């Protein structure tokens with residue numbers, strides 16, 4: 249008899265949950281005694297302590313979010329185990345494994361998984377296999393680490409490879425699909441189905457879903473002055489009718505809005521053309537009996553709808569297919585050549601070719617279905633293999649006080665040409681572009697944790713590109729009440745993409761904003777100027793504000809080089825202006841971070 253196993257995940261945007269589900273499916277196939285599959289904070293701590301004492305094994309899939317933070321779905325557990333009054337050996341019976349999800353582009357790579365692992369060991373727990381850390385920046389993403397780590401978990405649990413019987417694809421599915429008689433009373437209108445969908449509560453940190461109404465959109469960029477065709481859209485949503493439970497009337501600067509997009513009609517059409525399925529058939533999707541006992545799933549189950557509704561709202565048709573997708577598709581290929589190629593992509597030896605085919609050449613699930621026409625799993629397997637279409641997060645650009653009944657989004661639209669010369673538009677970007685005034689936009693609020701503005705302190709706001717969104721929200725509220733607010737804004741050119749220029753000029757006039765410092769990266773062909781360079785140019789003033797006046801520094805925008813460069817420039821200011829040694833300046837910045845005086849929200 250195998251030991252009981254619990255798979256728990258801590259996620260901010262759903263990836264850890266996908267990985268946990270994938271692992272749970274593999275455990276079931278290997279006849280492990282899987283007991284639970286849940287978010288960490290949905291699992292009672294007392295139960296965990298009890299089960300640890302009865303030799304249960306816990307497998308944790310943990311992502312890092314914010315600026316090295318623990319995801320909100322593990323915050324309670326984390327706060328409990330980091331308490332200094334816990335007896336040293338309290339977890340001495342606990343056997344565990346951790347897989348971290350992170351991205352080396354961030355300063356604090358996989359900080360949550362690493363600190364959780366260290367703390368559990370400090371409390372006496374023992375690892376059944378070494379900690380493994382997935383990296384989004386790596387080609388192929390976290391798969392490179394995940395597969396060897398999963399194998400090591402199976403070995404540690406002494407699980408046999410799946411038997412020929414259990415490798416039947418149907419058994420692997422979490423979901424099952426039932427066709428319903430189209431004359432059935434179960435038939436629902438789109439709006440009723442959507443109302444049902446609203447019952448889903450995405451996570452403990454988020455509030456109820458609301459069907460907002462599009463008020464207006466405005467293109468904030470001027471194509472005449474930009475060469476790359478990039479577009480930034482201001483989106484205004486009407487939330488006047490929102491129920492108090494949604495908290496959409498009382499959001500704060502730094503809060504996040506999640507938009508629930510739909511696939512573009514052309515992607516949905518392509519799916520039905522490629523699969524030959526009937527989009528108008530009524531279906532009912534539910535979690536398979538054998539998996540239902542373990543927990544909750546990020547999928548709109550138990551509500552009859554048309555297959556087209558389900559595909560358009562629930563399946564990420566343009567996601568990059570991962571190795572697991574090829575592995576599950578291969579058995580269904582009728583043509584030997586296709587089967588062989590799919591199996592090659594799914595194998596460890598095929599990693600380089602998979603990286604070229606899927607990642608470098610930017611293929612989507614739809615393109616794989618096109619390239620392998622003989623591989624057609626039954627629909628109940630297919631819906632289980634295609635990743636769930638996730639809501640997209642946006643830092644709110646408005647103020648609930650200054651813009652009552654409204655939520656503003658500043659969205660940089662994803663549009664690019666793949667190496668194979670396909671034009672690719674992001675799911676939510678295409679959704680925004682398709683909207684007309686009065687259209688319904690399902691959204692829900694998440695209380696932000698990375699940016700928490702302090703009005704009683706001077707503020708240094710650093711928001712290049714769409715990172716200016718939370719800064720606009722904060723300044724619309726009135727900004728700092730006790731000292732200057734300085735905004736460093738960066739974009740490519742003054743005439744091309746100086747987002748919200750009029751608003752910031754108005755804030756300056758009203759003295760909500762003390763100084764606006766801009767960095768236009770493409771205006772001087774001899775050198776690119778970014779916000780970090782402007783901070784250096786204004787070294788004395790910036791350091792004085794930070795060091796002498798205790799200013800808070802807020803940073804938002806695209807991840808990548810910018811957040812690291814900002815941190816480095818503050819350390820440099822400590823040395824050059826503050827005359828601190830390298831070590832003292834680094835120490836000073838670390839203290840700012842731990843006191844919440846240096847906050848970052850980068851995506």
Ligand SMILES: Cc1cc2nc3c(=O)[nH]c(=O)nc-3n(C[C@H](O)[C@H](O)[C@H](O)COP(=O)(O)OP(=O)(O)OC[C@H]3O[C@@H](n4cnc5c(N)ncnc54)[C@H](O)[C@@H]3O)c2cc1C
Nearest residue numbers: 640641642643658659660662664674675676677714717851
């Ligand atoms: C907390 C948080 C706050 C955010 N706030 C904002 C905000 O205020 N404004 C904002 O615009 N976005 C913000 N985002 C990002 C936003 O959630 C979406 O990721 C973004 O809008 C793209 O969504 P999409 O569905 O249009 O693109 P998707 O369909 O998700 O496609 C995006 C993917 O396309 C690929 N890609 C994009 N560009 C290229 C390229 N040039 N070449 C090759 N591949 C490419 C990348 O793999 C990328 O992951 C935020 C994200 C988070 C997590």
Ligand SMILES: Cc1cc2nc3c(=O)[nH]c(=O)nc-3n(C[C@H](O)[C@H](O)[C@H](O)COP(=O)(O)O)c2cc1C
Nearest residue numbers: 259260261262263264311314316350351354357358
């Ligand atoms: C807003 C944001 C902040 C992030 N911060 C970090 C970080 O500080 N360190 C890190 O290693 N990865 C960071 N990441 C990368 C995520 O951990 C990684 O994408 C992970 O796969 C997300 O898993 P999840 O969807 O389960 O939350 C961040 C991602 C986002 C979107």
